[in-house]
Amino acid sequence: MTTRARVLIRPKAGILDPQGVAVEQALPALGFSGAANVHVGRLVELDIEDPSQLKSMCEKLLANPLIEDYEILDAS
């Protein structure tokens, strides 16, 4: 029996995110104005037998707690 889980990983607040800056600068070129503070993270989706392992998984591999925040979105 497995559960579908999603983990959202973001660059930590206050650390420059060049990818977010690039996207932010590209938007006006396409006519989208008024977008600011763009940050790009990543989403990890997985089927997991024991969702209680997710936190440890995040700490050890999925995120680097020094530079990234993670959020376990759902594990239902």
Next chain:
Amino acid sequence: MRFGVIRFPGSCDEVDAVLACERVPGASAQLLWHGDADLHGVDAVVVPGGFSYGDYLRVGAIARFSPVMESVIRFSQEGGIVLGICNGFQVLCEAGLLPGALLPNVDRRFICRQVNVEVAQATMPFTADCAAGELLSIPVKHTTGRYYAPAEMLEGLEADGQVVLRYAHDGNPNGSSNDIAGVRNAAGNVFGLMPHPEHAVDPLTGSDDGLKIFTSMAHAHG
């Protein structure tokens, strides 16, 4: 003196690293396969540049858990000398053997150029053959080379003399904190740097300044 140079899937500078080690008088070098936990009795380990495991997830994140790295961690805890170059530096940070992390370059570009780095510490196993303040001409080539450590950690590194190399003359190519190009661990036996000393070992290619890192390691070994 026998160097061991790790080869991960996706490594690309391991052969140059072996050739650099072999330029040290009296030294030999061999490749160490990532899936083999046996370090084969080498006296020092070099974690080379490249794109280990495709750099998937985060640079160095998956390589850090390879069988050979578990042995490298034990080797370093016993005082073994470990050098990480570029991707190797990233792997050592992910493994917790070095403080901090490497982030994407501030200008988002891949950079490939010769830089001058200043030797901030000339007393440890990796830079004993340099003079303090000496400039080394060594190439960098990376996309993810912006050294980062939280403010408190950074202060500690500076206070303890763990910053070994800095980009010189406002030549910081990637936005690294405090112009840091290379750091060591608290014990001093693990060192990581973004520039590639193994690509600067022959005057024919512009500089042999990088060789001093490898000769220093050999002298430290005795």
